[in-house]
Amino acid sequence: MSIVWNWELLKNNSKFSLKCLGDFKMHQGNPGLLRSDSMLKAIGKSITVRISSLESAKIPIIVLGNTPIMKSYYSKVDNLKNYGIIQGFWSLNPAPLDNNGENVKATKGKGFLRFDSYSDFKTQLLALLKEDVMFFAGMKSRNELGKFIEIANKQDTYEKKAEKFLNLMREINGR
Secondary structure (H helix, E strand, C coil): CECCCEEEEEEECCEEEEEEEECCCCCCCCEHHHCHHHHHHHHHHHHHHHHHCCHHHHCCCEEEECCCCCHHHHHHHHHHHHCCCCCEEEECCCCCCCCCCCCCCECCCCCEEECCCHHHHHHHHHHHHHCCCCCCCCCCCHHHHHHHHHHHCCCCCHHHHHHHHHHHHHHHHCC
16 A cells, blocks of 8 residues: 655754654555545455354444545445444554645544544544444345344344344345
8 A cells, every 4th residue: 555645764964853744635656545446345344254153243344544534435435334244444644745735534434433533542442442333234125124123023132133134134145
């Protein structure tokens, strides 16, 4: 992947300093999450993990980067988060532009987040790891889904209803 900034290391006597030659907008290639091929690869790998086994359904998946994402991916990353395929695309660079130009802090559905401090990142990461979530997917007719919901609804608690519904989905899918 391309770099975020181009830098030059300057030596003046025994002291060293960095000179910025240009941020990612000046770089000839697109960096990290601004590249469509990088985004598509991250999405593809996440789907592969999600469907590989029942155990993988509980693994939170985040894509870490150091740049914003292209506007054309805003709704895509929000949908991927909403559907549970990826829990987020996160940028760890609080100021990816030399001139502090416009860059997204978060998409509407929080599929993309930019962290401005280590503390914010740590808080979000710990909250994600504490969640007890389960990915599920299927392509069923409304009739079939209605039957599953009716059967699951006979359980006593929300947790038991969810477990029954997921078990019914797995049985039909042969898992």
